[in-house]
Amino acid sequence: MKKPEAVRRHLPTSPFKARTEAPRKHFAVGDRVTHDSYGLGRVIGVEGDTAVLVDFGSRQERVVQPYAGMYNL
Secondary structure (H helix, E strand, C coil), rough: CCCCCCCCCCEEEEEEECCCCCCCCCCCCCCCCECCCCCEEEEEEECCCHHHHHHHECCCCECCCCCCCCCEE
16 A cells, blocks of 8 residues: 655745746747846847847847846847
8 A cells, every 4th residue: 555645835924935947948039128137138049948049139149948137038
């Protein structure tokens, strides 16, 4: 006989925060973005879910997943 698997559920009144994954960021060609280090730019290429190529005016940078510091405008 198998043991039942423990199910952990988060109660809204719990003082502990539930562990949730951050929503994945999605970018498409032509999107305007801002990056904490490089500034404003436009997405010029998408490599699946692994990386995006962004034109920041003076330079082009390949930014890889999890796209830390980069946000859609």
